[in-house]
Amino acid sequence: MAVVFRVDGGRQTEWRSRIDWTLVVSLCSLAAVLGLYWYRPLAPALHHGVAPAAAAVQPGPAVAQPPAPAEANAGMQPQQVDAQQSAQQQQQQQQRTRWFKPVGYHLPEECLKHEDLYLGIVENLRPWMATGITRTDLDACGVPIAPNASYINTARDGNHRAVLLQNKVHITSGGLWRGQGKEQPLYMHFLTVIQMAADRFGLPDMEFVVGFGRDIGKADKPGANGGLCPVFTYCKSPNDFDLLLPDGHFIEAQYDLWLNTTSEPDVVPWEEKEEKVYGRFMEYEPAAPPLDRYGVKLEHLRKDYANYSHTLQQTNATRTDIGGEFSSLGGQRRFKYTLNLDGIGCSTRFQQLLATGQTVIKQESPLRGFFYYALQPWVHYVPTGWNGISEIDAVVAFLRQHDALARRIGENSKRFAHDHLNEEGRLCYVKVLMEEMKRLMRREVRAEDFPSLITYEEEVENYFTEQEKRGLKHRVIIV
Ligand SMILES: *[C@@H]1O[C@H](CO)[C@@H](O)[C@H](O)[C@H]1NC(C)=O
Numbered sequence: 001m002a003v004v005f006r007v008d009g010g011r012q013t014e015w016r017s018r019i020d021w022t023l024v025v026s027l028c029s030l031a032a033v034l035g036l037y038w039y040r041p042l043a044p045a046l047h048h049g050v051a052p053a054a055a056a057v058q059p060g061p062a063v064a065q066p067p068a069p070a071e072a073n074a075g076m077q078p079q080q081v082d083a084q085q086s087a088q089q090q091q092q093q094q095q096r097t098r099w100f101k102p103v104g105y106h107l108p109e110e111c112l113k114h115e116d117l118y119l120g121i122v123e124n125l126r127p128w129m130a131t132g133i134t135r136t137d138l139d140a141c142g143v144p145i146a147p148n149a150s151y152i153n154t155a156r157d158g159n160h161r162a163v164l165l166q167n168k169v170h171i172t173s174g175g176l177w178r179g180q181g182k183e184q185p186l187y188m189h190f191l192t193v194i195q196m197a198a199d200r201f202g203l204p205d206m207e208f209v210v211g212f213g214r215d216i217g218k219a220d221k222p223g224a225n226g227g228l229c230p231v232f233t234y235c236k237s238p239n240d241f242d243l244l245l246p247d248g249h250f251i252e253a254q255y256d257l258w259l260n261t262t263s264e265p266d267v268v269p270w271e272e273k274e275e276k277v278y279g280r281f282m283e284y285e286p287a288a289p290p291l292d293r294y295g296v297k298l299e300h301l302r303k304d305y306a307n308y309s310h311t312l313q314q315t316n317a318t319r320t321d322i323g324g325e326f327s328s329l330g331g332q333r334r335f336k337y338t339l340n341l342d343g344i345g346c347s348t349r350f351q352q353l354l355a356t357g358q359t360v361i362k363q364e365s366p367l368r369g370f371f372y373y374a375l376q377p378w379v380h381y382v383p384t385g386w387n388g389i390s391e392i393d394a395v396v397a398f399l400r401q402h403d404a405l406a407r408r409i410g411e412n413s414k415r416f417a418h419d420h421l422n423e424e425g426r427l428c429y430v431k432v433l434m435e436e437m438k439r440l441m442r443r444e445v446r447a448e449d450f451p452s453l454i455t456y457e458e459e460v461e462n463y464f465t466e467q468e469k470r471g472l473k474h475r476v477i478i479v
């Protein structure tokens with residue numbers, strides 16, 4: 001429909017009055033249509049601020065209505081009023097975030113302040129923005145293994161398909177891969193954190209895939225069927241299509257307890273800390289060795305840094321203390337600067353160091369964990385490595401000369417970790433990730449589509465029982 005203005009001499013007035021009338025009607029219709037479109041959630045939103053328990057009783061999709069003038073509310077059903085309030089709530093929320101606009105779902109109040117964590121979600125969902133996430137994409141992660149298959153024989157490096165139904169995580173194969181080592185709970189915690197977010201905020205019904213057993217991204221090309229597998233992992237390079245979940249170490253290493261410890265006044269105040277960079281590492285070899293600017297492949301980064309530091313000490317340079325005897329994370333806080341290098345994949349010590357208030361000197365690396373997108377170099381950490389291993393010494397010399405800057409960077413990272421990497425921030429991230437994914441899902445799920453459904457709680461229980469039978473101690477899994 002095109003509105004053509006025609007202005008011709010004497011008949012101008014008459015035309016104008018007629019056009020105005022047409023315009024008013026057209027614009028009203030247009031506004032009504034746009035209004036409907038704007039306020040209609042793109043995907044069914046199950047929880048409009050309703051507690052998960054209450055929502056489970058009435059799981060039908062709630063379609064929000066466009067707001068109507070106040071006097072029109074009189075004849076409305078309670079649900080319609082609720083829907084209206086929820087749409088208004090959404091609009092009010094949107095005005096209080098700087099850039100993140102939840103559309104079609106209600107974001108819990110406490111999640112608004114964590115919006116910078118959602119940068120990575122938008123970035124990582126981009127491959128599916130135009131096409132949505134289809135059955136073909138999910139199948140590109142691997143067809144679900146037979147429901148009667150033994151988990152013992154499931155590949156270590158397996159993708160596990162799971163489904164959220166009425167806020168319960170279910171495994172849709174015969175069970176999860178069982179490892180004997182301590183890495184097992186780490187991968188199970190991909191599901192723990194989703195279950196925790198479902199319990200706290202409510203999550204939409206949807207199918208998803210978690211990737212077990214890899215330290216960096218699993219999906220760097222389309223699958224055999226042409227689909228792009230939207231698999232959850234904890235660390236990826238920009239070439240990977242993976243979506244990021246918080247690392248299992250947040251739970252296993254009791255990160256929130258570490259936040260509490262580091263929120264107490266430091267035993268060694270900044271002025272009294274040693275002006276050295278400190279680093280202690282397991283000598284892992286990186287899965288994806290980086291290149292420096294000279295094209296040198298940094299094959300054994302951690303060993304190389306230790307050797308370099310050792311060499312410096314021989315020549316009476318004392319700005320580094322890297323690669324010596326073990327010291328606890330708490331004890332390491334007597335140094336102003338601390339070095340963080342990738343392990344096989346993302347180093348999960350990074351989030352711990354960020355919380356200490358030391359200046360974190362971090363290897364420049366393409367690898368990303370879920371919160372890395374919210375960090376900025378020279379604001380939250382100091383980058384190093386691109387100019388070769390020896391750059392570390394120059395960086396420390398610079399920080400010694402710019403003590404106020406070094407201190408500020410440490411304070412920034414500490415504030416970031418304490419404000420956003422706590423349990424609330426992590427669960428809000430999962431809430432937004434799942435809601436944004438749901439909006440892209442082209443497939444609705446029904447319980448009857450899955451021949452085998454094991455709830456996550458059952459699976460954890462089974463795992464404990466097996467461990468006890470083997471006489472193995474398990475570590476605590478918090479659900
Ligand atoms: C699983 O079920 C399939 C088909 O029902 C059957 O052919 C197969 O032998 C079963 N496997 C096991 C381990 O029971």
Ligand SMILES: *[C@@H]1O[C@H](CO)[C@@H](O)[C@H](O)[C@H]1NC(C)=O
Nearest residue numbers: 254255256257258259260261
């Ligand atoms: C951290 O401290 C807060 C406030 O004292 C407390 O509520 C919370 O339970 C503590 N967290 C942990 C993991 O101990």
Ligand SMILES: *[C@@H]1O[C@H](CO)[C@@H](O)[C@H](O)[C@H]1NC(C)=O
Nearest residue numbers: 303304306307308309310311
């Ligand atoms: C350790 O560093 C020195 C001096 O930079 C170098 O000559 C030596 O090859 C290095 N050793 C190893 C094992 O990298």
Ligand SMILES: *[C@@H]1O[C@H](CO)[C@@H](O)[C@H](O)[C@H]1NC(C)=O
Nearest residue numbers: 312313314315316317318319
């Ligand atoms: C060694 O370090 C000390 C103390 O920092 C300094 O006074 C001395 O000049 C240094 N010697 C060399 C050869 O660099």
